[in-house]
Amino acid sequence: MVIRKFLLVTWLLCVGAGRQCPSSAEFNLFCKLLREANYVMHGPVYVYDEDKDKETLKVMQVLHNATTKNMKEFQKTLWDMKDIFQEHSLPTRPENWEKAHKKMGYFVKETEMEVDKNRNLAKQVNEKIEAAKLLLAQGIYGDHVMELPKNDGNYMKVLENTSSIFNDENSASKSCGNTQEKAGKTLINDLFCVCVGDADDAQGPCHPNIWPPKSWGYTGSTGNWTQIKYGPDYPTLIPSFNESLHIMEQVCWENMTENNVKSENITALLEQYVSLIGKGNGGVKQNKNIFGHSTRSKNRGQVKECDGQQGNWHHNGPEKKTIKPASTTLTIYKAKNTTSPGTINLEKLRKK
Structure with a gap:
């Protein structure tokens, strides 16, 4: 119901702007994918609570010392463990004392091994988690990403390499899957294919405030297809890809927050994502579709063809070779390691 509301609000915004x-x-x-991917990439790693296990080890070491025949160590242990000994008495018979000392020594050694393990x-x-996160980042930003992009110079450096992000940074047609080329290089490549493009004086197909860079060309300012024009009426050309992507992300976050997605x-x-490929009005020629939407032709939209047959899913795009396996890996490791592997099982040790 929430998703339907989200779609309805976006549609109403377009209608209110006098266009589809x-x-x-x-x-x-795309907005939801980018949000989830960012959350996963910058989410917490697995944390082993080693201090908790070391505390258990310390107790065992003290108990081990408590059963020693060395009186100096014994006196020190009595003071350290006075609270425990108020509840649990030490063995009194010599043979039990030696047996307890030997047993506690075994426990200490086993616990030390468990901590290391x-x-x-x-x-x-x-x-494994970091490798999967990196794979996810490459599916979004390109194979040139060698470390997780942060909100600093590293992130800006990643965005500057547009030749790795797009199949062709100068041509939407070549980057988005015409009859010769393949689409689906990165998630950002596909986002700009669907929502921006390089058609002359075309309307923005995704959001009323996001326009292709050649729209309103008579105003004298046009840009490359990796840029957008932004605004409800007489939109302004955004000077760079970095800023264009940032604005599109901001529109995403605002819409999702407002609609509680x-x-x-x-x-x-x-x-x-895959299910949208090929959808649309079956009565209209498929070669006019972008993701199957019949109203997206070169005259009224952006790129002539981008229905998935030239790329996206069928030619091993990022969703197939990076994002999905990365997500699967992260899911598996999080499921297997919800609780700390460092919770020493004292009962198990006791029975050995």
């Missing part, structure tokens, strides 16, 4: 937004559904889906396990899990699993969102 035939690709508002795709835009809303859990520390290494946590390291391996985090390495709930989070969804990335895998489920990708299935919705």
Whole structure:
């Protein structure tokens, strides 16, 4: 119901602006994908509570010392463990004393091994999670990403490499899957294919305030297809790709916040993404569709063809080779490691 409300509000905005937004559904889906991907990429890593296990180890070491024949160590232990000994008395018979000392020594050694094991396990899990996060980032920003982009110089450097983000940064037709080229290089590439494009004086298909850079060309300012014009009437050309993407993301966040759009699993969102390919008015020639929407032709929209047959899903786009497996990996590791592997099982040790 919330999603329907989200789509309805976007449609009403377009109608209120006196025009259609035939690709508002795709835009809303891109918004949700970007939000979830950012949350996953910058979400918490797996944290092993080593201090908790070390506290358990400390208690065992003290109990081990409490059963020693060394009186100096024994006196020190009595003071350290006075609260425990008020509730639990020490063994009195010599043979039981030696047996307890030996048993506690075994527990200490086993616990030390468990701490080392859990520390290494946590390291391996985090390495897998970080690798999956990087794969996810590459599906969004391109294969040139070698570390997770942050909100600093590293992020700006990632966005500056537009040749890795787009199939062709100078031509929407070549970047979005014409009869010779393939689409689906990155999620951002597909977002600009659907919502921007490079058609002359075309309307914005995704949102009433997001226009292609050649719209309102008679005003004297036009730009490359990796830029947008922004505004409800007489929109302004945004001077760079970085700023254009930032504005589109801001529109996404504002719309989703205003309409209380709930989070969804990335895998489920990708299935919705694929299901949109080829949808639309079956009575209209498919070669006029972008994601199957019949009102998207070169005359009224942006790119002539981008229905998925030239790219997106069928030619191993980012959704297939990076985003989906990355999401699956993260889901598996989070499910397996919801609780700390470092919770020492004292009962299990006791029975050994």
